[in-house]
Amino acid sequence: MSDEAATKPKRKIRHLGILTGGGDCPGLNAVIRGAVLTAAREGVRVTGVRNAFAGLLHKSYIQLEPDTVEDLLQRGGTYLGSSNRDNPFAYPMTIDGQQRVVDVSDTIISNFREAGLDGLIAVGGDGTLAITYGLSQKGLPAICVPKTIDNDLLATDVTFGFDTAVGTATEAIDRIRTTAESHGRLMVVEVMGRNAGWIALFCGLSGGADVILLPEIPFSMEAIAAKLREDRASGKRFSIIVVAEGAHLKGGDVVVRALVNDPTEPRRLGGVGNLVGQKLEEMTGIETRVTILGHIQRGGTPSTYDRNLSTRFGVHAALNAIAGNFGHLVALKHGGIALVPLGEAAKGQRLVPLDSDFIRVGRSVGISFGDEE
Amino acid sequence: MSDEAATKPKRKIRHLGILTGGGDCPGLNAVIRGAVLTAAREGVRVTGVRNAFAGLLHKSYIQLEPDTVEDLLQRGGTYLGSSNRDNPFAYPMTIDGQQRVVDVSDTIISNFREAGLDGLIAVGGDGTLAITYGLSQKGLPAICVPKTIDNDLLATDVTFGFDTAVGTATEAIDRIRTTAESHGRLMVVEVMGRNAGWIALFCGLSGGADVILLPEIPFSMEAIAAKLREDRASGKRFSIIVVAEGAHLKGGDVVVRALVNDPTEPRRLGGVGNLVGQKLEEMTGIETRVTILGHIQRGGTPSTYDRNLSTRFGVHAALNAIAGNFGHLVALKHGGIALVPLGEAAKGQRLVPLDSDFIRVGRSVGISFGDEE
Amino acid sequence: MSDEAATKPKRKIRHLGILTGGGDCPGLNAVIRGAVLTAAREGVRVTGVRNAFAGLLHKSYIQLEPDTVEDLLQRGGTYLGSSNRDNPFAYPMTIDGQQRVVDVSDTIISNFREAGLDGLIAVGGDGTLAITYGLSQKGLPAICVPKTIDNDLLATDVTFGFDTAVGTATEAIDRIRTTAESHGRLMVVEVMGRNAGWIALFCGLSGGADVILLPEIPFSMEAIAAKLREDRASGKRFSIIVVAEGAHLKGGDVVVRALVNDPTEPRRLGGVGNLVGQKLEEMTGIETRVTILGHIQRGGTPSTYDRNLSTRFGVHAALNAIAGNFGHLVALKHGGIALVPLGEAAKGQRLVPLDSDFIRVGRSVGISFGDEE
């Protein structure tokens, strides 16, 4: 790597910055730890930037030493803090008493230089990738680590946090199952997944769901009701439906309008889980309860898989930053680490393919995806 | 015990029935197992009655042998099924195409005798206790085991399932905490507890909440907002509020009306957690998220404490039934097992006393209960 | 409390020290947090003393502010470090190249004063209590918080850490159970408990053990073998034995000698679990495996119960120290907090009484305690 290192960067890398952006995700701290420990062994200093790009604007930094990150491996969340409102190209500010949106990207780049940083590791999702690519175009040397709990980034085969989220959701379904069993109920569990149904698919399969509703497969209420009636007829005493928050009706624009015929205030009525549950209770007469798992899916100690994937991402981000390979995303491809140019990285979403083996297997064990004729 | 056994029952007890009523609760299966294993050692047969009193009406039984209950200790829910709509004194039935409510208590008693049962162990909450007392008055020899996940029964110091529910809620708060920390948010967590706030109090303390709202202590939004502002001013970056579903505003009849000024359709707006979260975000400008834990609190493997308490209840229920000590509730008093006459057992609720040491301790570590002036 | 506070302490309490001694235990950090938060609200400063009394000798301190202890509630171990070799009355030291044991109690008391401390909160077991009592006799104002994972302290009804340890052990037995079941094996699980068998009794009951061996009930190999044979004869396919590390044979001085007839090097052969397992495999021909749970029982996140008990102990220790009620142990009596004079606190062990309801209940569900004739 010494050849590459000699040619690529204008100067030797001695000081890296690191920040975490977007929604939190189990494994962020393990990325930070991996990067800091690796840099320390290479004699490179690491400065943490607080609250994503907002920290570069407000010069809010923290020195990261090996003993600072010692016990971060097991901790959920992000030690550096994060933000969802920190886009330097459209930063929300109050100027002369008025709320405005300002381009602060030049300030951020000059603050970056003033801090003596030679490169930036930015850990984040779609938004963070796009911002970093923009800053990169303006001369900021940066390397990205992908993060999305929904596992829906096309540039990498897997993202950290997903395995933990699926595990948390499965554990919740295991608990809900005992209630369903005791009362002969239909339990509807709504999980995360606006555009991609990976979480619903995986926790539905592992939780023994009878019906799984994904954004990728529009459903009909009739198909679900038919499945439930059939199961009861064959002696099954209870039912579990896992529904991704982005699942929607066949033909309908959005589930809310289609289901309740009240287009004016859909937000007041709650998520698709509530609507599906309510409608099915009416259609089948089966006593129904709904649980929206919500934020517990994002938190907690990362699973072994996520700790190790995060550590790999952090280590390779640091090694590549030190080697001057900026302008890339660190990704997982076929089990190995690969570098993807930032310009390509933010393109496209990894949805559940309709011919996925997980869907085929689901149908084989009798799961309905709500699309049966 | 042989003397008592000789005088009390008219005949030797050879065959017991057991049923579980009301909402499910971790530990119900351990009660069943404890009773069946104990009876087996005493040479007494046990028949399980399915779906609470409905099973006695429909003669839906299952023989319970030691190997049937072998692996019930760890399992949540109830092997026998339960029901919330099985009151024999007001049983919902469709007669001549019309929904009616009928007194089927005599049928149930005659079915009980026809099945050759010498006594009944009924495990359940308020409702089940009242029903069993009623049947008992009409001659059914029965012994009750108390069950309420809210831990609010006056007749016993502790009920099983509570420790598990508090543990599940605490684990959820631990997860939510990492998100709160990463984003500097206010997280509101709504837990079970309509009349008594034991779950909220215990998981709030152990989850490190900043505010705990109990049904026993009416709150003011101003007090909570003041606490949050004060915490932020002193440098705290995030906040957690635990709110029992039955918590309500000072002076208001119900929280819903008071908070939203919309008395017509409060149900459509969701629980007190949503309302408190929404209002506080408006009042303080702090980014807020709400999680309603819901049914996950009822399910799952019982904790060690609950397994052991349930086993004790099951064993003592069987021993007392065999000794003919009918008409009692098996309770925990000062750590030991005690018998409470059924007539007294259903009286009163065990609320959190305002001078509870847990509340005092909470205030000492800086928790607000929303009632500060 | 103002009257007491006015009469008892010579001067107003402004500055407290806190240390943790002996083996680590889930909940120690929650005690520290409870004490620091409470003191902060009363305007009292708290200094942490590192590594128990060794820290007072070496003047190794750390300031504890509310935000230092913010995230200690969930963390196992002790933030302050501990030590087993720190008895000030017999401190191991190398003097002139020779290992000696020295009385450094005067130095410790003068260092305590030099640090400007007005009182000490010492959290620990038998050893720490005895030391603190000794220093107390020499004028050090101290209040103790009891700690023993074995739950065997006579002065308090319950100690923190015990519930967590029992939970961890139960979870391990749940795992081991599936292996036992699959292979029709006898699994022997050795748990902590040198003198008192509380852990073995509680996790044995909740893990569904067939045999539980406690230090309080000497066992015979014949009784256990008979129980195993009987179970197999009645169709049971697998067996689980939980044995406390201090369990021993009837009549034998120590289990090791009695079982293996090799008095010379018993230590090389491992614990009582291994011996019992080996012997039973020989006696019954049943395939047997042994697991020594060891240190995993001490670690990890404290349970809800332990977090709350620890917080109560920490809060009341601080309140009483501030009120000048030194020379006491903070204890739990009948569910409430009580103060026990230090002179009485270290006396006696809380063993499992032979007429304990838990033993009676165990026998009722068919558990052998190895003492049957």
Added chain:
Amino acid sequence: MSDEAATKPKRKIRHLGILTGGGDCPGLNAVIRGAVLTAAREGVRVTGVRNAFAGLLHKSYIQLEPDTVEDLLQRGGTYLGSSNRDNPFAYPMTIDGQQRVVDVSDTIISNFREAGLDGLIAVGGDGTLAITYGLSQKGLPAICVPKTIDNDLLATDVTFGFDTAVGTATEAIDRIRTTAESHGRLMVVEVMGRNAGWIALFCGLSGGADVILLPEIPFSMEAIAAKLREDRASGKRFSIIVVAEGAHLKGGDVVVRALVNDPTEPRRLGGVGNLVGQKLEEMTGIETRVTILGHIQRGGTPSTYDRNLSTRFGVHAALNAIAGNFGHLVALKHGGIALVPLGEAAKGQRLVPLDSDFIRVGRSVGISFGDEE
């Protein structure tokens, strides 16, 4: 698939047998469930064979219906039982009072036919694969599903049970870590892995170990001691070593002989973990404790990943058996299901490659593998 199904099997498949062999593993029950549910939907009957091939010898069967397998997804162990002493080509029997080893393969094949079975699904490791291949050569139509908790089978990229085992071991290390931290100790944790170090590598990385010892990388005590001394010198207060049970010294045949100079009875001395711990305490003077995780690694509820992989294996085994694709192993290759001829399947072990990215990443975060010069 109808064409294949028409040409390959002599007759239509109407009835399948299924058995589980070798050591138990989380996910076995999910394989059974996946196969039974799939077969049911295809109108194919499934008979469970108890205790591996012993069940075919003793005609010990159980009918498996969809509702039999309903709640198997979450359960560890195997519902069908297993055996390690059931090789039909060398079956241990007592004949005329003498222990002999007999070839019962013909009996097994004729029992298989007598039971009306058209094909067999055999779930197991090396041993089971070899046996099934042997029976297959003699005409038994069979399909295999790979099982090894060590993840060391060359024919498949991943085996189920491994993720759960690594998770359990990581959780144990997390607990042990808090003790290490509190006392400044060296904690040695021995995990499974006789020939391959996958478990040690993965749980060592995710548990934040300082040293990981694998069978694939012979270690020197000096290298480890040097690492520990260096860490202490740089201020690290505690250390964790994860050692696979099959790890061994550089140059030595076996660790036991090399370490203790006592070649006669190595078994009495315990595992490599004890030896490494003992030796390091002598060499470095650091207080050391050893934990052998043992059987808890095999048990418990399977993780989400393992439930889903097992379900896929079970479903595809059934689909392929029904299609008559016998003589194959169902494997995972590059994330998809593949069929491997049985003759090739049992060849070779999947060891940790020395250029594994996990090892590189481990060294980057400062982990020693005991092989440094």
